[in-house]
Amino acid sequence: MESGTVLHSDVFRLQPRARAASAVFPLGLGVAGVHEVCEASFGDIAALTGFAIAAAKQKAGTVVWVSQRKIEMDHGRVLQGGVRRLNRAKMPILEVHTRKLTDTLWAIEEAIRSSAVSLVVADVEAVEFTASRRLVLASSRHGVPVILLQPYTCEGSTAASARWRVSARPSAPNRFDPRAPGNPRWRARLERCRTAPHLAGHVFDLELNHETLSLTVVSGLATDTADTREVAGDRPDIRHARA
């Protein structure tokens, strides 16, 4: 695409314009821009995977899931039978298994530029500023949203549109069996957001209804009955934001 020639697909395929991210939840997650979804502490990656899949409002099309071997070894690979129970959209998923960080970033960028993909999700190590800037530029040029699932080591500034920090929370009470886990709940803190800077620091306590597959915001007080203590790994600034 870098060559000077005009491609047939560029002329005749009506390229969808990159949609502007709206200022309401989920702030364009899975619709536009590059979103970083990070662990609050080690071991939250399953929670953030669930959050990203459930919250992403993606278009129809193929999803490319790039997973780096290191993350896959630590936290397991994505099971599609489990993914289907979190999101109503039945997108085919093309998996790309990479080893090195550079290869992973290259594969993400290649997928963005391929015009065959509606969403790119990546299990990847912490991405530095320059690399994230490349991804943001490619994503805005080709209108393909990117979700980076990142470990807790993701810190510092990057060029991403938004950064979510997700931790698991005790699940909702199960109506049929009080001793069984109920609907999954997560706490997603919007650490930074370029499209809606005023929302930065906002904490969303979310619950996924496993029947309707809809995300609802639950009150921070209405936690479950089984365990009401604070979530471990909670940060003082989160408490401050809720107060």
Place this chain on the structure above:
Amino acid sequence: MTDQISDTPAPEAPFALVEAGPHGLSVVSANAAALSEGVVPDLRFTDAKARCPGLVSEEIDRAADARTLAALGHWMVRFTPIVAIDGEDGLMAETTGCAHLHCGEAGMMDAIAARLTKSGIVCQMAMASTPGAASALARAAPGRKLEPGEERAGLAGLPVGTLRLSGAARTVLRRFGLTRIGQLYGIDRKALARRFRSREMADAVLLRLDQALGQRIEPLSPLRPQPAHAVRLNCPEPISTSEAIGLGLERLVENLCDELAGLGQGARGFSLLAFRADGGVAEARIALAQPARTGAHILRLFDEKIDRIDPGFGIDCLVLEAHRVGPMQMGTPALSGDLAAQDTDPVALAALADRITARLGVGVVRVAHSYESYLPERAERLKPFEGELPRPPLPAPGTGPRPVRIFAQPEQVKVLAEVPDGPPQRFVWRRVTRRVVRADGPERISPEWWRHTAMPETVASPSGTNRTWLTPKLDPRADADLIGKIRADLEASCETVPTRNLPRARDYYRVEDAEGRRYWLFRKGLYGDGRGGAPEWFIHGLFA
């Protein structure tokens, strides 16, 4: 065609390759100077030393010889696409349809001999219409060429040993005084077969004779898979830069794609062979997810591979081959994504997969296929992407919840407070103790009995005779007592798989710890199932 690689510093000095055998060192092969002094193959090394005191010797390295011969065979592909190894010291080339490119068969032999001699390789060559005859001629009467139908007369005078027979068969024939191939013609086949100790040996001699005379077919096993299409570019001057290779490749791709387009076909594999002027060949290959013949796409995939081609002292011939040819999906692309019948452009997706495969390796791009299995790790199989997205695997109806992440290998956990027939109260995973607050389950996943009941070897025979033992059709939902009884019967009749070696059932629990993290634990085995010791606990996945 036979070739002997001579890399001795002084060709006129007597030289022999030796090998340690059961009776000490013996000569394997010798050069002309040594042969003239009476050093023949199979001679003891001490005798050889006595006959020729100045004999220089070295131990034979058969592995290196085989490698060199294979490399030479790959280089011979520049003359004809089908090249096979013949024994330990020969190459066989199918020249049908290739000879006219070198001004006839004699011209082709001259061209090959000239190239090999230039590279310092001594060779003996012969041409015939059957592999057996060509092999015999090349070893006993090099330089001859037999027309089709002349094999009987042409081979009559050659020694029997050139028929690619075993040493024992040659000894038997020699004892009967049969030293020339022509002597075998007149003997009645049954009478000839009776002279050998075993039927196999007799069959081998008759087979080799028939193959040499063209009465039985002998397929060659080529070194390289035969390409469906190939185009070549002879460079007037050896090239050595990757830009020049790129330019040559552009012309080759254009020609090959035209050829494929004329047939309405595309190929799923392309390989570029670069023949170096000093002998040797470098290869770059790409694999595609679905048949393609778009020049720009193929060139782009080759882009990264060209740099890795080692030009040596220069490349004088480039060949581009198309493998795995198939019909192409032809259709007009939709003007707009909204008008397209499918959400995904399959061509663009395949192109993406090709680019990733070309850079990161084969098998990196995968899709999950559903597979009929009880076990969750087998129910969803990752296979390399083949240009078609399968239906997304859905969990089978009736199965319990499935985690969002699954470990390739279940990790063992240490259970601190175990409750019989229930989830643990606490467990240690990755050195952290986790207190279970809530749990759900169990979902029992039984082992797949059809994978682990082996047939008793004494009863089952490959031909199916004497078989008294049939595979029972068991329904896991049927009566448990009946299954138990049948299983007991099976195990009584089948000693090869004792009960304790059978796989164990798994009880899966969905548990949540105090921090709200949700795990998929399973207990491997039941208490008192007689299949090993106490049940063990594993973690298999993580819930969202």
